[in-house]
């Protein structure tokens with residue numbers, strides 16, 4: 001296992017675990033304070049979930065704050081402060097030894113070197129023409145490298161095929177090897193910004209997700225809206241005319257052992273519905289909900305608009321069945337008609353909640369952080385005294401604006417610690 005010697009650890013070196021909006025904001029803040037930052041991101045791209053969010057503006061700004069993510073990415077790209085980013089770097093262990101943290105990193109066995117890559121795109125073409133889909137582009141032009149390899153889809157080695165992406169890359173930027181070794185890095189402080197995991201309904205589930213093609217999650221809808229500018233039915237690529245949003249999927253559900261409210265998903269889904277209806281004015285959207293979380297300072301303004309433009313039905317549907325033309329038959333109890341109704345929709349969008357990130361939680365526990373009853377990390381004064389700071393959605397559901405605020409708080413905490421040692 002290769003590593004850094006203790007003597008090479010600078011006094012103000014901070015290791016940030018997680019390259020989502022929280023980790024990036026904290027890195028930029030600490031960089032501006034003159035600290036020496038190493039940011040470790042396990043995936044091929046920085047930006048995390050937030051980088052996949054589309055702007056939800058209609059004829060006016062709905063304050064989704066997704067543009068702030070773009071701004072953070074741009075700043076990292078143009079960054080002149082001492083900020084080093086390592087993609088494909090999964091942290092598998094954190095230990096404290098004397099005054100230093102020793103962080104074990106397991107690099108991905110397929111990666112693109114950011115120093116060498118010129119963003120020419122030849123590797124993507126080679127990967128696609130060979131019938132694979134492992135190389136993908138980043139969700140933002142402000143991310144470099146703009147191309148990344150998804151380890152789980154990269155199968156040439158296991159198929160015994162010579163990787164065509166390597167021969168296509170004139171810069172020698174691609175590594176695909178089953179011989180990568182873990183390595184260690186050291187720092188004086190650790191800022192854990194390991195984020196969340198979107199709830200994934202497990203099969204079998206009552207929503208038909210996974211077997212009815214036109215039942216998708218808000219995460220999938222976000223990606224579609226960002227990449228294609230609209231929402232289309234997966235079964236036939238048609239624009240749906242009648243859409244149902246089902247709130248609180250994977251949240252406030254005792255049967256799943258997930259009783260907490262994910263707080264931010266009401267706001268996300270209502271903004272998304274308003275954006276969809278703005279793009280396709282004759283679209284009919286029904287929102288099935290328990291109660292709407294009044295969250296964020298601009299909530300009232302767009303909630304009033306949502307009540308005028310969307311059909312809000314206070315009830316969570318019981319059953320979802322496949323229907324003709326790939327429609328979904330949704331049955332629910334109507335308070336207005338005082339009976340159970342079955343109604344067909346072209347598309348159902350499940351508003352999924354935020355789950356704790358198990359890997360981040362395990363790392364946090366390794367360095368003395370506590371876990372709350374919902375499975376998120378909790379940090380106290382005693383952790384800060386040890387040089388451990390946790391930030392963003394690793395602590396519980398937050399929206400983009402909250403993550404940014406919390407990252408700034410975390411950066412200040414870390415500065416205080418580093419300057420006090």
Ligand code: SF4
Nearest residue numbers: 117118120121123169
């Ligand atoms: S072919 Fe090489 S230089 Fe071009 S985008 Fe791919 S990795 Fe980067």
Ligand code: SF4
Nearest residue numbers: 127132154156163165
């Ligand atoms: S090794 Fe094959 S599957 Fe993996 S990225 Fe290269 S071309 Fe695609």
